[in-house]
Amino acid sequence: MNSKILMSRIEALLFVVGDEGLTVKQLADLLDVGEVDIEAGLSELKTCYENNPASGLTIKQLADTYLLTTKPELANTIKKLVEHPNSQVLSTAALEVLAIIAYKQPITRAEIEDLRGVKSERPIQTLVSRGLIREVGRAEGTGRAILYGTTKEFLHYFGLSDLSELPPLPEEEFEAEQEQTDLFMTKFQEVFQNENAKRSG
Amino acid sequence: MNSKILMSRIEALLFVVGDEGLTVKQLADLLDVGEVDIEAGLSELKTCYENNPASGLTIKQLADTYLLTTKPELANTIKKLVEHPNSQVLSTAALEVLAIIAYKQPITRAEIEDLRGVKSERPIQTLVSRGLIREVGRAEGTGRAILYGTTKEFLHYFGLSDLSELPPLPEEEFEAEQEQTDLFMTKFQEVFQNENAKRSG
């Protein structure tokens, strides 16, 4: 297939599916071409959008899904028409629960509550209904408790294209150890100096 | 405004509204330019699409509304999407209608269409023929419109034993109000305490 025609087909498909997006594999199956060709087509399309000031669109990757979106610089224009999806910001409780799920997924409600030290049913519900987390399985054992994980919407909401783009979890432990070592060294040096002083004295 | 920038803005706006489209007047208001400029921009955009074999889009006019849509010659490509058994998308309309019925039953077609903003006869038909929804009564009033509700088959399909097992809808409105009230009360208490302090002072 002519590469321009392939691009037009990819664009049409991505347009039609809207916020659902499509994976490279889905596109390859639908268009009956190799995944390499799809990847080339996607990247070529994106370049065309970026280089064309008359175009308001771009391509965004969310996990393994590609979607058509408006260019970020047009946000102000769009906001005249629609509210930004983030206009209703998350509460502190919801953010805490979400952080725990993002870094510890899959995780049960009981584990989340244990970490936070408080009941967390409500923030979990809010996050589920906002499509930021969802059931990703059931825990082994008698209760078969729901295991929660983050969704594509989560990535979209925070402007990530992948979970690996999450900021690294702060490592308190490490710092503490560092401090202990320092203390150890300080003590050691003190003793050492004292010993030396005694010796030389 | 530079005509290319205007084009990109028109494209972005038409993109986010999807099937609903926008009138020249709405576009002119949103972009704060004259209707003549909007018309020129629309026609320029359309020409660009037509002349670019790598583009899968075009602009369609329905009454006084303009919408972005896929080029007619790509219909076969889009059809594949609908026929493809593993595609998420084909379910969107039916799933949305089913969700509305599940959460809002009993509900009439007119109410569903009002909520979705689009005609929904077809997905309703499909859902009835699949046994997931059924007539559960008639609305009061002249039309005696059909009221739809979910079936046992619906519960079975989604592995629920009961409608109460549906994940609860968000209480965002409520939460937002709650927060406002809290803020309100905090403020009020501040003032109140000041007043008291003055009085006792």
Place this chain on the structure above:
Amino acid sequence: MYEVKLDAFQGPLDLLLHLIQRLEIDIYDIPMAELTAQYMEHVRAMQVLELEEASEYLVMAATLLAIKSRMLLPVHEGEMEESEFEVEEPDPREELVQKLVEYKKFKEAANELKKLEENAPENFTKPPSDLSPFMQDEQLTLFNPDVNVYDLLYAFQKMLRRKQLRKPLKTTVKKQDIPVREQMFKVVDVLKQRGGKSSFFELFPYEDKSTLIVTFLSLLELMKRQVVYVEQENNFEDLTVILQKEELLGELEDIDEQD
């Protein structure tokens, strides 16, 4: 006296972290007596608020007391000084410290998420197009076999959001703001009708938020000008608003209307 704000803390661990920070305590060497005392004082102040999580705060209080008393148990002299003798006598604080450290990590992570939330690039997408014109009549494949109740909920949510988002285009008429001055007269009228006294909440029968806020502001103005005063028998009981002056005339000259 501590002023403890409603919902200021995300639970007992959050409160403890707050105290540790405020008292400049080393988290790895917590003076239990001091922390417990401070914690109890806060919880006492907060209990009145009938927090949903009251029981969790109380459980933590019990834990702190237990740790404190275990630390008071006599320790053999030598063990304290010579680390070589340190045996399997775990620090009673250890588990708590671990919990605090772990929780703190996620609290910070939540802050990072908040920053991401604020700075997320603003890309807008579109709802999927209506594909029914492309469908065959006998189309039977309805859903992807993996579809579940969460997809259902999400579909509903998305639809609601889409609907909400389009609102601004339809409602272009802005609501007329009621001036505070006018609302002050109304509040005074209501109070007069009720014999000079009304419960606080009865002054807010209005449904929309802007009216609520204007009414509240007008009440504040009236209080400032000592036209009314507010009484409360006990903390967090209903407030009573009492009219002090019948006439408003002289009171309205210097009101800042925010136009």
